[in-house]
Amino acid sequence: MVLAVMLVGGSGLVVAGAGARDDLNGIMGLLVLSAAVSGFVSVFVVAGMLSLHVLRQRRTLALLRSVGMTPRQVKRLIMAETLVMAVLASTAGCVLALPYAVLMAAFMRMTGLAPGGVPVEVTPGPFIVALVVGLAVTLLAARVAARKAVGVGPLELFRESAAQRRLLPWPRAVIGMLALAAGVVLLFLVPEVKPVAAVPTGLGATMALCVGASALGPVALRGMGWLLGAVAARLDPGAGMLARASLVTQPRRAMSAASPVMLTVALACTFLFTVATSDAAAGVTRTGPSAWAAPMLVGSAVAYTVISVLNATAMTMAERAEEIRLLRTVGTKPRQLARAVCWETLIVTCIGTLLGTGIAVASLTMLGIAATGEPRFAYSLAQYAGLVLVCAVSGLAGGLAATRRARRGTLLPD
Incomplete structure (x- = not known):
């Protein structure tokens, strides 16, 4: 999650910096595509990891259900855990976004893609986008994962078969x-x-x-x-x-x-x-x-x-x-x-x-x-x-x- 917000925020800073220079209009399309790829990869990976995390917690959730926790409480538990993680990780990712953008701009200057360099300035737009995307995607993935978790019954704790019931x-x-x-x-x-x-x-x-x-x-x-x-x-x-x-x-x-x-x-x-x-x-x-x-x-x-x-x-x-x-x-x-x-x-x-x-x-x-x-x-x-x-x-x-x-x-x- 930290790396995801860093990728999205840092890529946004580079795109915003290039957009402020007329001589960089020729590479704007490539930069926007690169930022889109970074955003999609981040969403894909974060959603997949959250789903896998809930799948791994199947027996733990079954234990909680067996001692009286209701499906609604299980859902609230997962959402609260995810929200805390998302806020902390998004904050850390925004801190790392600036040095990542500076490093990316330096590589662009070294490779000749932007010989004059790309100005990297601290503007709120990319950070807001990274925070919104990070929080929204994480909470949405957590909501989907929570719906799966609600289906875990107390008897799941005693099920020893490794075969999945629904493919x-x-x-x-x-x-x-x-x-x-x-x-x-x-x-x-x-x-x-x-x-x-x-x-x-x-x-x-x-x-x-x-x-x-x-x-x-x-x-x-x-x-x-x-x-x-x-x-x-x-x-x-x-x-x-x-x-x-x-x-x-x-x-x-x-x-x-x-x-x-x-x-x-x-x-x-x-x-x-x-x-x-x-x-x-x-x-x-x-x-x-x-x-x-x-x-x-x-x-x-x-x-x-x-x-x-x-x-x-x-x-x-x-x-x-x-x-x-x-x-x-x-x-x-x-x-x-x-x-x-x-x-x-x-x-x-x-x-x-x-x-x-x-x-x-x-x-x-x-x-x-x-x-x-x-x-x-x-x-x-x-x-x-x-x-x-x-x-x-x-x-x-x-x-x-x-x-x-x-x-x-x-x-x-x-």
Whole structure:
């Protein structure tokens, strides 16, 4: 939440500073798009993390219900906790927004995107937007999560089955279908709109498709996880079988970790390769510092999503301490458990990468038609491989660190 407000507020300060200079009008569109990407990433990640947090608190909420707490009190508890967190985090994020904006302006001057520099002044507008967006998104996500929490009954405390009873609740299915439909409509509009609006429309399509894929993802993840898990089980029978079983029984939990990977790949590839396609269509070759202009503008958002990959993986793995201890009591060795965690993380990363790549390819193909009249686009295998590698390493680090005590420590619960 702190980083989300910092991204939105800092990006707003840079856009406000560039808007005060007539000689920077040429890059205003790129800066606004970068700020929009940062805002969307922040909203997406914060909402996902809150939902995952409430999911992890299922047994705690059931315990509170068993001692007499009413559904209304549970909802008020979650909203109060979220409000306190949002206020504190938003305040800290606004403090960090100014140095972030100064750093971003310095990079723009170094890369030649704004040779004369971007003036960064403390104006209330970006801070107000960051505060309003941060508080509104957090409280809205908390309200949705609270509605899920109200459905947790006292008997949930005694339910030991790991299998989820409902793979796709109907509100989530409706949201997913609507988002996918909006994304498809925007894709077909990309070649039809004016050239200046093609890139924003393409990015909007990518964002809508990411929301739809995240909402409907558990269905796809169960099938893809079973197929990829079968390969892992063939290569490493014991650990691979455990990884496949976890993915099949808990696809929503696994999708919480796959969604940030999908978002990273889809948005970063769409933004970076759209710039590369536009340069290729115009016959422009960027060398030296200018080649880093586009990666720099989207780099902060990518770094934020990578942190969310680590965080989501750690959160989903940390709640499985009892499951890991149970496996140890029946003879599973710590090394086998570590391999199972690695297989599961790699499969989740692979699924997120495939979904994100598919979304990016669809958007870039339509953007290529709008720019050149042909369904092709420029890309960099090195940048793509780097994104996937960073996501995989982050997921592995989070998963192994979160399960270390359960794999190697005492068999008694905390």
